[in-house]
Amino acid sequence: MKILRTILCCFVLYLISWPLQAQSISVNDTKNAIELVNLLSNNSPCVTISNETVSGDNFSPGKNSYGSFTNTSPNFPFQSGVVLSTWSSTQSTGPFVRNRGDNSNLWLGDADLNQALNINSINATVLEFDFTPLTNTVSFNYFFASNEYQDNFPCDYSDGFAFLIKEKGSTTAYQNLAVIPNTTTAVSSTNIHPAINFNDDGVLKSCAASNESYFGQFNNSPTNTSPINYAGQTKVLNATANVIAGNTYHIKLVIGDDGNTYYDSAIFIEAASFNSVIDLGTDRLLATNNAICFGQDYTLDTKLSTNNTYKWYKDGVLLALETSPSYSVKSPGNYKVEVTLNTSACMLSNDIKIEYTPEIVLKNSRLIQCDIDEDGKSFFDLTQADSEIKNNNAGLSDVTYYENLTDAITDNNPILNSSNYINSSNPQTLFAKVTNSYNCFNYAELTLELSNDIIPSRAAIITGVKTTDFAGNKNTVTIEYTGSSDYEFSIDGVYYQDSSEFLNISAGNYTAYANDKNGCGVSNPFSFTILDYPRYFTPNGDGFNDTWTIKNLNLLPQATIHIFDRYGKFLKQFNTSNLNWNGTLNGHLLPADDYWFNLIFEDGKHIKGHFSLKR
Numbered sequence: 001m002k003i004l005r006t007i008l009c010c011f012v013l014y015l016i017s018w019p020l021q022a023q024s025i026s027v028n029d030t031k032n033a034i035e036l037v038n039l040l041s042n043n044s045p046c047v048t049i050s051n052e053t054v055s056g057d058n059f060s061p062g063k064n065s066y067g068s069f070t071n072t073s074p075n076f077p078f079q080s081g082v083v084l085s086t087w088s089s090t091q092s093t094g095p096f097v098r099n100r101g102d103n104s105n106l107w108l109g110d111a112d113l114n115q116a117l118n119i120n121s122i123n124a125t126v127l128e129f130d131f132t133p134l135t136n137t138v139s140f141n142y143f144f145a146s147n148e149y150q151d152n153f154p155c156d157y158s159d160g161f162a163f164l165i166k167e168k169g170s171t172t173a174y175q176n177l178a179v180i181p182n183t184t185t186a187v188s189s190t191n192i193h194p195a196i197n198f199n200d201d202g203v204l205k206s207c208a209a210s211n212e213s214y215f216g217q218f219n220n221s222p223t224n225t226s227p228i229n230y231a232g233q234t235k236v237l238n239a240t241a242n243v244i245a246g247n248t249y250h251i252k253l254v255i256g257d258d259g260n261t262y263y264d265s266a267i268f269i270e271a272a273s274f275n276s277v278i279d280l281g282t283d284r285l286l287a288t289n290n291a292i293c294f295g296q297d298y299t300l301d302t303k304l305s306t307n308n309t310y311k312w313y314k315d316g317v318l319l320a321l322e323t324s325p326s327y328s329v330k331s332p333g334n335y336k337v338e339v340t341l342n343t344s345a346c347m348l349s350n351d352i353k354i355e356y357t358p359e360i361v362l363k364n365s366r367l368i369q370c371d372i373d374e375d376g377k378s379f380f381d382l383t384q385a386d387s388e389i390k391n392n393n394a395g396l397s398d399v400t401y402y403e404n405l406t407d408a409i410t411d412n413n414p415i416l417n418s419s420n421y422i423n424s425s426n427p428q429t430l431f432a433k434v435t436n437s438y439n440c441f442n443y444a445e446l447t448l449e450l451s452n453d454i455i456p457s458r459a460a461i462i463t464g465v466k467t468t469d470f471a472g473n474k475n476t477v478t479i480e481y482t483g484s485s486d487y488e489f490s491i492d493g494v495y496y497q498d499s500s501e502f503l504n505i506s507a508g509n510y511t512a513y514a515n516d517k518n519g520c521g522v523s524n525p526f527s528f529t530i531l532d533y534p535r536y537f538t539p540n541g542d543g544f545n546d547t548w549t550i551k552n553l554n555l556l557p558q559a560t561i562h563i564f565d566r567y568g569k570f571l572k573q574f575n576t577s578n579l580n581w582n583g584t585l586n587g588h589l590l591p592a593d594d595y596w597f598n599l600i601f602e603d604g605k606h607i608k609g610h611f612s613l614k615r
Contacts, residue, residue, distance in 0.1 A: 024094040025076060025227045027083060029067035036082050037129050039068055040140065042272035046346035048132040056084070056125035059104035063088035065125040069268065073227040077143065077236045078270045084125045085266035086159060086257045092145075092266050094227045096219045101147065101264040109256045116176050117160040117186055121256030123264075130168055132248045133276040134341050135348065136303045139240040140274040142178075143216065146265035148189045149232025150220050152198035155207035158188035159265035161255035163239050168248045177239035178267075180211050187214075189265075192234050230266065240279070245304065278302050278339060278350040286355050286438075292329070293440035294359040300352065301326040302339060309340040332356045360396065360442035362434060365389050369423075370458070371450040372519035376426055379518065380448055382418040384484055389432045389444045397435040401446065408433045408443055426450045458485045459521030460514035465528040469507075470607050475530050477502040479512045481523065487514045493525075507532035507551055529555050533597070536612040539583035547580035548611060550599065554579060564596045571595070583613050591615075 031039070033052035041049055056065035067089040070080045083089050087101050109121030131138070148157050164174035178187050185191055195209040216235040219226035243249055255267050280300050284292050292298045302310070302325045312322040313336040319327075329335060336351035365385035369378040386399045401415040402408040403424075408431040415421055415430070430446040460483035468476040479489050479500040488496040491510045500514070507530050514523040529552045537548040553559060563572040563581055571590070572581050583590050592615045599607040 023073040023075070023225060023227055025069045025071045025073070025092065027067050027069045027090045027092055029064040029089045031066075031068045033127065033129070036066065036068065036127060037274075039080070039271050040082055040269060040274040041131075042275070044272075044275045044346070045344050046134050046276040046341070046348060047138065047274075050130045052127075052129040054125075054127045057088060057103065057107055057123070059107050060088050063090065065089055065123075066127060068271075071227060075225075076227045078141075078268060080271040081273075082127070082269045082271070083266050084127060084161075084253060084255050084269075085264060086123045086125065086255060086261075087264040089266070091264070092228055092230070094219070094225075094229050096224050096226045096229050096231060098150070098220065098231070099147070099229075100262050103257075103261040103264075105261065107261075110254050112164055112174060112252060113160055113162055113254045113256050116162045116164060116174060119160045119256075119258045121160055121258060123261055124254055124256035127253045128251065130248055130250050132246065133243050134245055134344060134346050135276040135278055135339075136243060136245050137240060137277050137279040138243055138249075138275065139238055139277050141236055141238055141270040142273075143234045143236050143268055144178075144187050144189075144192075144265065145228055145230035145233035145268065146189045147231045147263040148265065149193070149218060149230070152196060152200070152205070152207070153263065154189045154193035154210075155196050155198075156190070157258070157263070158190040159255065159257050159263075160186070160188065161265070161267050162186065162252075164252040164254065165241050165249055168250045174252070175241065177241055178237075180214060181237070185211075187234065187237065189232070193232075228266075228268075236270075240277075242279075245276075276346070276348065278304070278337060278348050280335075280337065280350050280352040283353040284355060285353065286357065289438060291355040291357045291438060292332075293438065294357050298329040298354060299326055300329060300335060300337065302337060304339060304341075307342050309342060311338040312336070313338075329354050357436065357438045357440050360434060360436055360440060361391050361393070362432070362442050362444035363388055363391050364445045364447070365432075366447045366449065368449045368451055368455055368458075370455060370516070370518045370520040371426075371452055374452055376450065377422055378450055379486075380421045380423060381486065382415065382421050382430070382446065385432070385446050389446065390434055395437065399432045399434055402431045402433065405431050405443070407431075423448045423450070455520045458516050458518075459483065460485070460487050460516070460523040462512055462514055462523050462526040465512050465526060467528060467530055469531040470533060470609060472532065472535075473504050475505045475507070475532065477505050477510070477512075477528070477530070479514060479526075481514050483514070483523075485520060486517045487523075488517055489514050505530050509552060509555070533609060534611060536614055537583070538614045539589075540615060547582050548613075549580040558602045560600050562598045562600075564598070565590075566594050566596070568596075589615075 033054035037049055037052045054066055066084050069083050083092055087103055103123045107123045110124035113121050163177040166174050192211045192214045194212045194215055197206045214235050216233045218232045220231040284290050304325050310323050312319045312327045314333045332355050334353050338349045340347045365388045367380055367385055369380055371378050382401050389399055390396045401418050407413045428448045432444045432446050433441055435441045460481045462481045464480040466478040488498055489500045490496045490513045491502055493513055509529050512526040533550045537545050539546045560575045564570055571585050592613050594610055594612055596610045
């Protein structure tokens with residue numbers, strides 16, 4: 001019975017572990033160079049390959065540092081391909097097991113790799129071949145995996161690899177295709193990783209993320225079921241080279257440890273991904289901020305000979321009349337080209353998605369300025385036309401003005417003093433340029449005209465006057481108005497100032513004006529009153545200053561005044577029909593002293609103050 005239980009337990013453990021084992025990649029390290037390159041190119045008729053060689057570890061009996069792999073794991077990006085590593089390639093089979101690794105120091109590095117990456121490599125594996133493409137672009141897919149994706153290693157250390165290419169027989173330096181997209185930065189664990197936090201002898205430290213968007217995943221968690229035996233890996237990347245169809249090139253795929261033989265790495269290259277390809281460019285999308293500007297044509301160009309056969313499609317529909325190597329896109333859609341190279345059995349295709357930005361709808365505008373002195377010149381504030389030109393679209397950029405369309409198109413000689421521009425002719429047409437958030441642009445015209453007549457629409461309208469009264473030498477006036485020209489202001493019709501605020505105004509009656517500085521009209525007159533009260537009076541019968549009153553109060557709505565002595569005793573009440581007090585109470589003269597008043601308007605507004613009676 002115990003034997004039966006033991007057999008059942010072993011069987012259960014096998015069933016539990018079998019899926020984990022089945023998810024690992026399988027590596028065959030017996031392939032030769034021709035077989036490996038044929039796997040990469042899938043024997044494509046679109047590229048001719050020759051002179052294949054491969055080299056690597058010669059110091060591990062029965063083992064090679066290169067090989068082919070197959071995969072059944074849904075968590076692994078490639079079904080099959082070629083693996084080049086800095087240890088025995090069969091060690092690449094998962095799951096990950098932490099292993100420092102250690103290979104022979106007699107297994108040397110590669111001089112071209114050292115020169116390309118400025119490293120001191122050791123344990124290099126190299127796959128090389130010549131090829132002749134039939135198109136102007138070649139590419140293949142790969143990712144980098146390394147045991148240096150653990151601890152603090154990505155902060156300081158990385159093995160090196162490169163995909164080196166140059167025209168055969170050329171003495172120029174190799175170009176490295178294994179770079180971060182749109183840069184010349186080599187792909188490595190130090191150049192691609194998330195933020196790293198680590199413990200350095202009890203001190204918590206960290207290093208910032210580097211090109212994290214290209215990092216794939218860590219494989220070293222305690223519950224790891226990684227198909228490969230590497231601590232981490234990048235995302236799938238694409239290596240692309242621009243070439244000349246028909247010319248022969250040499251490519252060298254090489255990986256090596258940097259400095260020492262520890263913590264090995266590998267590159268995994270997808271089967272059938274090395275080929276001549278047609279490059280139509282990246283998708284042009286709103287989401288990636290590279291959509292085509294509204295109204296513009298966009299040319300898709302295969303850059304191939306007219307001797308080939310071309311089929312162009314839009315949204316899956318054949319464009320029967322389009323048989324040229326290039327196609328001019330005029331509307332959004334999904335475009336595809338199929339090319340049959342007439343000199344071979346090669347047929348290639350590629351597709352691209354094209355989106356367009358929204359239309360920038362602008363309006364032409366017109367500014368009219370007065371020319372009272374008839375010299376043909378005047379100052380224009382061009383910014384007054386901004387809102388109309390932009391069609392009140394706040395999402396557009398500021399307007400930039402130019403004196404001619406050529407300058408607007410080339411962004412030369414913008415008008416810098418747009419708020420104080422002097423015209424050069426009458427009329428004069430300027431060109432306004434506006435961009436949107438996609439850096440697309442459009443143009444509108446701004447016409448400047450001069451008039452010898454007063455232009456009523458340029459005159460200001462005074463809507464009110466805000467006053468601060470009863471403040472002695474601190475009384476103030478602010479003229480409130482509507483209008484969009486350049487105005488000057490007055491409260492006596494003689495003296496004008498730029499500010500609509502007037503300070504230190506004496507009590508009295510005034511009339512406010514706003515005048516267009518270029519003579520295009522003066523505003524409606526607006527009368528107002530500044531109120532104040534005398535700080536003392538002298539009721540001695542000499543006919544001068546014998547009563548206390550508030551001047552001009554009769555010009556305002558009904559008001560009531562109460563007079564009190566310093567102790568708060570009510571003495572006198574009068575209103576706008578009886579506006580003075582002679583310093584008596586019930587016919588008796590009151591003594592010289594300080595007295596208080598309370599002014600109450602019919603709208604409820606209160607003004608309080610005090611004054612002196614002197615005898």
